[in-house]
Amino acid sequence: MAIISTSHLSKRYANGTAALNGVSLALEAGQFTVILGPSGSGKSTLLRLFNGLETPTEGSVSINGTVLQRRNLRHVRREVGMVFQHFNLVGRLNVMTNVLIGRLAYRSWLGSMLHLFREEDFRIAHEALARVGLAEKAWVRADQLSGGQQQRVGIARALAQRPRVILADEPVASLDPVTSTEVLGLLKQICREDGIAVVANLHQPDYTHQYADRVIGLNSGRVIFDDAPGQLTDNRLQTIYHRDSQPQETRHAELALAHA
Numbered sequence: 027m028a029i030i031s032t033s034h035l036s037k038r039y040a041n042g043t044a045a046l047n048g049v050s051l052a053l054e055a056g057q058f059t060v061i062l063g064p065s066g067s068g069k070s071t072l073l074r075l076f077n078g079l080e081t082p083t084e085g086s087v088s089i090n091g092t093v094l095q096r097r098n099l100r101h102v103r104r105e106v107g108m109v110f111q112h113f114n115l116v117g118r119l120n121v122m123t124n125v126l127i128g129r130l131a132y133r134s135w136l137g138s139m140l141h142l143f144r145e146e147d148f149r150i151a152h153e154a155l156a157r158v159g160l161a162e163k164a165w166v167r168a169d170q171l172s173g174g175q176q177q178r179v180g181i182a183r184a185l186a187q188r189p190r191v192i193l194a195d196e197p198v199a200s201l202d203p204v205t206s207t208e209v210l211g212l213l214k215q216i217c218r219e220d221g222i223a224v225v226a227n228l229h230q231p232d233y234t235h236q237y238a239d240r241v242i243g244l245n246s247g248r249v250i251f252d253d254a255p256g257q258l259t260d261n262r263l264q265t266i267y268h269r270d271s272q273p274q275e276t277r278h279a280e281l282a283l284a285h286a
């Protein structure tokens with residue numbers, strides 16, 4: 027069964043921008059999916075709809091067979107871990123506390139407010155940190171870590187949720203190439219070992235060959251490519267990054283950047 031599925035999903039923002047148009051997808055467990063597309067094509071909107079941060083204008087999103095609705099949001103969302111470009115850690119808190127934040131959805135409202143964690147939460151958080159190779163940094167302030175280490179903490183926080191899905195919005199855009207491959211390698215390993223569906227928005231098509239099982243190309247809010255990375259020829263890539271109103275030089279610059 028698909029872990030994430032969407033049916034005729036559309037999103038129009040209050041200012042009238044049509045960010046997504048009729049997207050129907052089924053993403054499988056244990057699959058690493060990369061979403062590519064030019065700036066403004068709807069990649070972030072799609073991920074935000076996957077975890078209920080945005081509500082669809084039309085269509086629906088299901089996680090593990092449950093349609094996301096306002097009333098089940100908290101329950102369903104805990105199955106969906108998020109990893110962000112700028113890590114979204116609380117810098118003045120230690121690493122362990124940042125990872126424990128991934129456990130909040132399993133605690134009562136009061137427990138969450140008071141940050142009352144159980145022994146089990148500490149055990150799960152510690153396991154997650156060990157998994158990303160940072161167990162010895164548990165009591166260090168998060169802002170004392172390197173960017174790559176902070177992103178690993180972000181992944182550990184997602185893992186502490188015991189998720190079925192990890193959504194990664196530009197997870198390596200702030201990292202150097204070596205660290206980027208380490209982070210993507212870690213996500214791929216987790217995807218395989220835990221049978222988690224990983225969905226990552228990337229600006230670098232070159233990484234797709236190494237990490238993606240499936241590539242989805244968005245343009246103007248529509249899926250215009252959905253295939254294995256081996257099928258991503260230069261022509262198809264140009265189609266994904268095509269913009270009607272864009273001068274040719276800008277298009278070439280965007281493609282060159284994407285290949286950098």
Ligand SMILES: Nc1ncnc2c1ncn2[C@@H]1O[C@H](COP(=O)(O)OP(=O)(O)OP(=O)(O)O)[C@@H](O)[C@H]1O
Pocket residue numbers: 039040041043044045063064065066067068069070071072
């Ligand atoms: N909160 C919002 N209100 C209004 N319009 C929005 C909002 N968020 C995004 N948009 C618009 O929706 C469209 C899709 O944006 P989105 O951020 O999903 O694209 P993206 O492919 O992730 O872009 P990038 O690669 O630059 O992050 C864009 O035209 C954007 O300006």
